[in-house]
Amino acid sequence: MKSFITTLFFAILTSPPAFSLEWDTRIPATFKIFMENTLHELYTMEGRQNSPLHQAIFQGPSHGKTYQKWLNKRIQKISLSTNCNVAAHIDSEGPPGILYISKCSNLNPTSDDKAYWLSIFIHEARHLESHQQFWKHSVCTDDLGSIMACDHSPLGAFGAEKVWAKNLLMSCHNCSPEILTQLEKIYEDQTVWNKLMPPAQSQLRSDAK
Numbered sequence: 370m371k372s373f374i375t376t377l378f379f380a381i382l383t384s385p386p387a388f389s390l391e392w393d394t395r396i397p398a399t400f401k402i403f404m405e406n407t408l409h410e411l412y413t414m415e416g417r418q419n420s421p422l423h424q425a426i427f428q429g430p431s432h433g434k435t436y437q438k439w440l441n442k443r444i445q446k447i448s449l450s451t452n453c454n455v456a457a458h459i460d461s462e463g464p465p466g467i468l469y470i471s472k473c474s475n476l477n478p479t480s481d482d483k484a485y486w487l488s489i490f491i492h493e494a495r496h497l498e499s500h501q502q503f504w505k506h507s508v509c510t511d512d513l514g515s516i517m518a519c520d521h522s523p524l525g526a527f528g529a530e531k532v533w534a535k536n537l538l539m540s541c542h543n544c545s546p547e548i549l550t551q552l553e554k555i556y557e558d559q560t561v562w563n564k565l566m567p568p569a570q571s572q573l574r575s576d577a578k
């Protein structure tokens with residue numbers, strides 16, 4: 370009996386992580402497997418950086434457990450979207466907790482795309498906060514006059530991506546060099562910085578150094 374309990378105990382310890390996410394059956398299995406593995410990698414990252422903006426957004430240090438709790442609280446289901454203008458989005462008027470992945474996204478990602486997709490999950494999870502008016506973007510224009518989505522606050526969805534990447538970069542001690550390089554790219558990505566208003570940019574730049 371004792372050995373049965375021991376076996377059971379180890380079986381539970383070594384079984385694959387339980388995911389509370391519900392997946393639309395139209396999402397290709399390749400993408401689902403990629404994303405579950407990538408989320409599992411995130412949830413096992415160990416860091417302890419917690420800048421003021423990180424604490425304000427994630428309510429905890431840059432540790433996998435913080436992100437697991439935070440994402441699970443916001444995203445319940447992954448659905449497929451026919452909107453080809455964005456990689457992913459939410460529907461503030463639809464049922465809560467659904468992240469829509471565009472059918473036009475590359476749903477056959479490689480290991481080079483891990484931090485990219487995680488940043489999308491972080492971004493959209495921030496938008497799923499209904500009590501904060503979904504952190505809706507403001508309208509702004511770029512140098513050429515094209516209309517863009519921008520944030521005045523460093524705490525919005527764009528800021529959340531930067532704060533997440535930066536705090537992990539600063540203290541993750543078990544992250545692979547591969548994922549650290551990808552996180553660096555997410556942090557440096559100028560197209561996202563351009564969508565943050567100058568005051569938000571400087572708050573983000575001085576938040577974690």
Ligand SMILES: [Zn+2]
Pocket residue numbers: 492496506518526
């Ligand atoms: Zn957004």
